[in-house]
Amino acid sequence: MPNLVELSHISKSFGGSLAVDHVSLELFGGSVHALMGENGAGKSTLMKVLAGVYQPDEGEIFKNGHKVSFANPREALEFGISTVFQEMTLLPNLTIAENMYLGREPLTAFGSIDYRKMNSDTQAALSELGLSLPPQTLVSGLSIAERQFVEIAHGVKADASIFVLDEPTAALNAADVEVLNKHIRRLRDAGKAIVYISHRMEEIFNICDTVTVLKDGKLVGTRPLSEMTPSSLVAMMVGRELRDLFPSRGQGTNGLLLDVKHFKIGASTKPFSLQVHGGEIVGLAGLEGQGQQKFLRSLIGQFQPFSGTVAIKGKALPLPVNPAWGVRRLRSMGVAFVPEDRKEEGLFLGLPIAHNIAIGLHSARSELAIAKNYRQLIADSIKSLNVRTTGPQAHAGSLSGGNQQKVLLGRYLAEGVDILLVEEPTRGVDVGAKSEIYKLLRDFAAKGGAVIVLSRETVELIGLCDRILVVHGNTVVSEMAGASAAEQDILNAALNAEAVVEQE
Amino acid sequence: MNRGLLRLLTGGYGRQGLWLAPLIVTLLLAGFLTVRTPDFLRTENLLNVVAQVLPIMITAIGQTFVVIAGGLDLSVGSLISFTTAVLAMDGPGYILIPAAFAFAVLVGLTNGLVVTRFNVHPIIATLAMQYILLGAVRLLRPVAGGTLPDIVLESVNGAPFGIPMALIWAVVAIATAWKLLYGTRFGLHLFAIGGGTASGNEQAARNFGVSDKRTMVLAYVISSCFAALAGVYLAGRISSGDPNVGLGFELDAITAVAIGGTQLSGGIGSLPGTVIGALVLALLSNGMNLTNISPFIQTAIKGAILMAVVGLQSRKKMGL
Numbered sequence: 001m002p003n004l005v006e007l008s009h010i011s012k013s014f015g016g017s018l019a020v021d022h023v024s025l026e027l028f029g030g031s032v033h034a035l036m037g038e039n040g041a042g043k044s045t046l047m048k049v050l051a052g053v054y055q056p057d058e059g060e061i062f063k064n065g066h067k068v069s070f071a072n073p074r075e076a077l078e079f080g081i082s083t084v085f086q087e088m089t090l091l092p093n094l095t096i097a098e099n100m101y102l103g104r105e106p107l108t109a110f111g112s113i114d115y116r117k118m119n120s121d122t123q124a125a126l127s128e129l130g131l132s133l134p135p136q137t138l139v140s141g142l143s144i145a146e147r148q149f150v151e152i153a154h155g156v157k158a159d160a161s162i163f164v165l166d167e168p169t170a171a172l173n174a175a176d177v178e179v180l181n182k183h184i185r186r187l188r189d190a191g192k193a194i195v196y197i198s199h200r201m202e203e204i205f206n207i208c209d210t211v212t213v214l215k216d217g218k219l220v221g222t223r224p225l226s227e228m229t230p231s232s233l234v235a236m237m238v239g240r241e242l243r244d245l246f247p248s249r250g251q252g253t254n255g256l257l258l259d260v261k262h263f264k265i266g267a268s269t270k271p272f273s274l275q276v277h278g279g280e281i282v283g284l285a286g287l288e289g290q291g292q293q294k295f296l297r298s299l300i301g302q303f304q305p306f307s308g309t310v311a312i313k314g315k316a317l318p319l320p321v322n323p324a325w326g327v328r329r330l331r332s333m334g335v336a337f338v339p340e341d342r343k344e345e346g347l348f349l350g351l352p353i354a355h356n357i358a359i360g361l362h363s364a365r366s367e368l369a370i371a372k373n374y375r376q377l378i379a380d381s382i383k384s385l386n387v388r389t390t391g392p393q394a395h396a397g398s399l400s401g402g403n404q405q406k407v408l409l410g411r412y413l414a415e416g417v418d419i420l421l422v423e424e425p426t427r428g429v430d431v432g433a434k435s436e437i438y439k440l441l442r443d444f445a446a447k448g449g450a451v452i453v454l455s456r457e458t459v460e461l462i463g464l465c466d467r468i469l470v471v472h473g474n475t476v477v478s479e480m481a482g483a484s485a486a487e488q489d490i491l492n493a494a495l496n497a498e499a500v501v502e503q504e
Numbered sequence: 505m506n507r508g509l510l511r512l513l514t515g516g517y518g519r520q521g522l523w524l525a526p527l528i529v530t531l532l533l534a535g536f537l538t539v540r541t542p543d544f545l546r547t548e549n550l551l552n553v554v555a556q557v558l559p560i561m562i563t564a565i566g567q568t569f570v571v572i573a574g575g576l577d578l579s580v581g582s583l584i585s586f587t588t589a590v591l592a593m594d595g596p597g598y599i600l601i602p603a604a605f606a607f608a609v610l611v612g613l614t615n616g617l618v619v620t621r622f623n624v625h626p627i628i629a630t631l632a633m634q635y636i637l638l639g640a641v642r643l644l645r646p647v648a649g650g651t652l653p654d655i656v657l658e659s660v661n662g663a664p665f666g667i668p669m670a671l672i673w674a675v676v677a678i679a680t681a682w683k684l685l686y687g688t689r690f691g692l693h694l695f696a697i698g699g700g701t702a703s704g705n706e707q708a709a710r711n712f713g714v715s716d717k718r719t720m721v722l723a724y725v726i727s728s729c730f731a732a733l734a735g736v737y738l739a740g741r742i743s744s745g746d747p748n749v750g751l752g753f754e755l756d757a758i759t760a761v762a763i764g765g766t767q768l769s770g771g772i773g774s775l776p777g778t779v780i781g782a783l784v785l786a787l788l789s790n791g792m793n794l795t796n797i798s799p800f801i802q803t804a805i806k807g808a809i810l811m812a813v814v815g816l817q818s819r820k821k822m823g824l
Contacts, residue, residue, distance in 0.1 A: 091703070091712075092699055093703075094695060094696060105689050105692060112687040113688070
């Protein structure tokens with residue numbers, strides 16, 4: 001079968017560092033091709049070359065055997081290459097139709113933009129994907145999932161034959177992922193070639209048929225997924241096995257640090273209790289939006305639970321917590337909360353790493369106190385976290401996702417707290433950094449700290465946690481030991497919650 | 505208040521920004537003045553209002569193009585003065601008028617190129633241009649004076665078929681701007697560039713194949729040309745070239761734009777909003793003149809209105 005697109009010996013460097021090093025890739029119609037590798041392996045750069053965002057330093061792109069080149073994404077789209085990037089590329093203040101036609105708007109005989117044609121064609125393209133959004137809707141009014149579907153419709157509309165999806169599911173919930181998969185299968189069955197970038201193993205094996213692995217900008221290999229297993233794929237990506245990803249479990253526990261009793265998230269939900277001891281990592285598992293996050297966020301006051309008592313190291317935390325000082329209050333009791341979205345809620349991307357680490361220490365002191373520079377502490381942190389950076393003055397935004405996550409975690413570790421509440425410790429983080437973050441959390445626990453981890457990735461919870469609590473319907477429905485838990489058990493518990501006797 | 509109504513009033517729907525609220529302010533002001541002062545509704549006074557509002561309105565319309573794309577043009581005040589000085593150079597109209605507009609195009613091009621190519625912040629780039637032009641006009645004509653081509657005087661002060669010229673100027677200016685902003689790709693691209701900038705993704709429009717730098721330069725050229733148009737009108741009104749006539753116009757124009765609901769961060773705004781914003785300013789000063797309020801208090805009230813009307817806006821960042 002002839003290939004649809006061939007990338008031949010593509011190289012691209014940024015300021016001396018080679019991001020993509022002579023990588024070749026063939027894409028075939030009717031196939032979903034996974035592109036994998038740690039963050040910084042060159043996946044996004046390679047795809048941006050294909051999409052016309054970057055011009056390759058070396059190498060050629062062939063479409064149906066003909067050499068092509070694009071100055072910008074619009075030109076790439078005209079050659080049939082449509083890309084849905086991680087970052088939002090739609091313009092929020094334009095309508096769906098205007099976004100779809102931006103840069104090549106149809107004109108009427110009088111030289112005005114032909115809105116009637118734009119809207120009706122857009123309507124047709126949307127309904128082809130089974131979307132019932134009015135084309136005059138402003139994009140700012142759409143959910144993230146809807147925006148991604150609009151971008152896909154954009155490609156369908158332009159009659160693209162290659163669709164590149166760069167981490168499309170990073171911000172989607174389970175239901176939207178299912179809808180997205182449906183669209184991807186439909187495109188595949190229509191003979192399109194799809195490139196799918198994701199860090200989530202389950203998705204890769206669920207939807208893709210071929211995988212190409214990059215490492216440090218170089219091609220490791222291309223294999224049919226039927227020959228691969230998750231652990232062999234990880235081995236290919238990092239050169240080691242999945243079980244090596246997680247540190248060994250804790251050696252027993254000491255005192256009770258967090259004691260939650262008769263906790264009711266809503267008025268009519270079942271109460272639950274949970275205890276976390278020093279030295280252990282407890283995971284909260286469950287389907288999307290079942291109350292895991294509400295529980296954690298009620299401790300910092302961002303959610304108001306119905307009732308319950310919370311004791312931290314024996315001291316009661318009165319509920320509900322005032323959101324204005326919830327985080328500071330917890331901090332003074334020795335608890336740190338690591339939010340899920342490091343870019344929006346966690347880091348100051350425009351500030352140096354040094355500030356991002358020290359800001360927790362600064363905020364614990366009086367507003368008008370003369371700021372210490374914490375230079376040694378920051379240097380030690382960066383070293384112990386193994387943050388790959390040019391120095392403490394580099395902006396947090398310039399780091400890769402994994403290093404950003406390490407800096408975020410480092411801020412709370414530097415504060416010297418006893419309890420860590422961590423949401424999604426490794427979202428959008430590559431395998432190598434994941435392993436380092438797991439080790440940081442385990443080291444923290446080994447020194448007597450207690451950790452609660454909330455994660456969507458079941459594999460991560462099983463590998464990392466000592467105990468796993470499955471949450472469903474705003475209450476804890478099951479508890480299992482991490483060492484003996486299986487993915488299937490957790491899923492069953494989460495799905496058949498009603499059948500499980502409540503823990504009490 | 506009903507939430508839907510509140511959103512409608514504060515521009516929560518669409519990208520036109522808030523223009524209903526200032527419209528209501530305009531109508532209230534007009535109603536109030538009709539009741540309070542017998543002189544307000546007289547034809548001479550209304551024409552006076554139009555004549556007063558016209559230069560600010562024309563400048564503000566030009567400014568709207570730049571602001572929607574996420575820029576700002578502070579050089580328009582000096583450019584207005586400069587245009588009057590050029591027209592009063594005692595030459596034939598068919599040379600001076602094209603010369604004035606050619607100069608405006610040059611100023612706009614320079615502003616646009618400095619902003620897009622050298623990445624100078626629009627406020628700094630156009631503030632520098634404001635100083636350059638101020639120096640130039642004072643060199644050219646240190647004090648007010650000079651004579652204007654007849655065609656300028658006629659086209660400003662005449663009244664063909666009994667229609668005052670000010671009205672014709674207003675209609676032509678609004679119609680031209682309307683076509684540019686709502687009837688061309690260029691107009692949509694302005695919104696696209698501004699929307700990208702406001703949502704923190706300046707590359708966004710370019711990724712769609714919009715030539716953002718060229719579009720931005722064109723916006724500055726349009727702003728300059730509208731300022732020159734206002735300059736021609738003002739020169740005809742005062743029958744001389746005056747190095748100080750444009751002082752403060754850039755701030756009045758931005759005030760009108762902001763009252764009209766156009767967001768200074770870009771991407772949201774409308775032409776009707778700007779026209780209404782200029783009307784609010786004109787009615788305020790006219791009404792306060794009619795009711796004998798001190799001009800010092802007038803300025804303070806202008807500031808208060810700006811604060812109140814803009815404060816109503818739902819300052820949500822688009823897309824975030």
